[in-house]
Amino acid sequence: MTRSIAGLVLAAGGGRRLGGRPKALLVHRGEPLVARAVRVLRAAGCEPVQVVVGADAAAVRAVLAPPPDGPVVVENPDWRSGMGSSLRAGLAALDATDAGAVLVLLVDQPRVGAEAVARVLAAHRAGAALAAAAYGGVRGHPVLLGREHWPGVTATAEGDRGARAHLARHAGALRLVECGDVAAPDDVDRPEDLALLEAPLDDHHGPTPPCPFRHEENNLH
Structure with a gap:
């Protein structure tokens, strides 16, 4: 029997570069980003879905x-310490489930939609225990972590580094899945990024150039 793939939304940040506006509550096309992220994960086939x-x-x-329909x-009472603590909290909560892997989605990337998530899930179903979306060949989000990798990620996820150290240690096993034709890794981090919330489509269509990932907060990768 195929084990389920859980979805995990990291949505604990306080949006300090946005003047203390939590990104989870920003509205994209009439929908809070956190609700959108849950919808995207479920549309792509993730279950259960958890939100930190x-x-x-x-x-x-x-x-x-609310339950049972909601995630x-x-x-995470330690959310101020950075994304690493939220990732650890989410993985700890998922230990009680029978999920064989988890797809981690950041709450503040409104141009990453269900099509990109589904591509990364497909890589796992084809045998990859570690997989990540890529944009113009550059590793980005979302990231999929097979259950066997959860202890290693938990042991190294500190501050805002997230899973970066573990992914670097297992670079040979990481499957990159190009998603630049259906999504874009832009994150809502600073006031000038708020224009992304008015984008006409969830997913980006068209080629995406290599992304420098200038935003320091999104360091799961």
């Missing part, structure tokens, strides 16, 4: 559907 919250946790919970919400 931190800043304004009660407000973030309020925009999500499992995991609170």
Whole structure:
């Protein structure tokens, strides 16, 4: 029997470069980013879906559907320490499930949609225990972590580094999945990025040039 692939949304950040506006609550085409991320994961085939919250946790919970229709919400009291703590909290919560892998999606990338997520899931179903979307050949998000890699990620996810150290250590096993024709890795990090919330489509269509990943907060990769 094929094991399920869980979806994990990292949505705990306080949006300090946005003046303290939690990114999870920003609205994209009438929908909070955190609700959109849950919808994208489910549309691509992830189940169960969990959301790690931190800043304004009660407000973030309020925009999500309650159980059983809504995602499992995991609170990270240490969210100020960086993305690493949220990733650890999410993986710890998923230990109680029978998921064979987890697809990690960042809440603040509105141009990454279900088509890109589905491509990364397909790489796992084809045998990859580690997989990540790539844009113009550059590794980005989302990232898929097979269950056997969760302990290693948990042991090295600190500050804002996320899974970067573990992925570097296992670079030979990491399957890159080109998604630049259906998505783009732009994240909403600073006031000038808010224009991304008005994008006409969830997914980006057309070639994507190599991305320098200038935003320091999104360091899962």
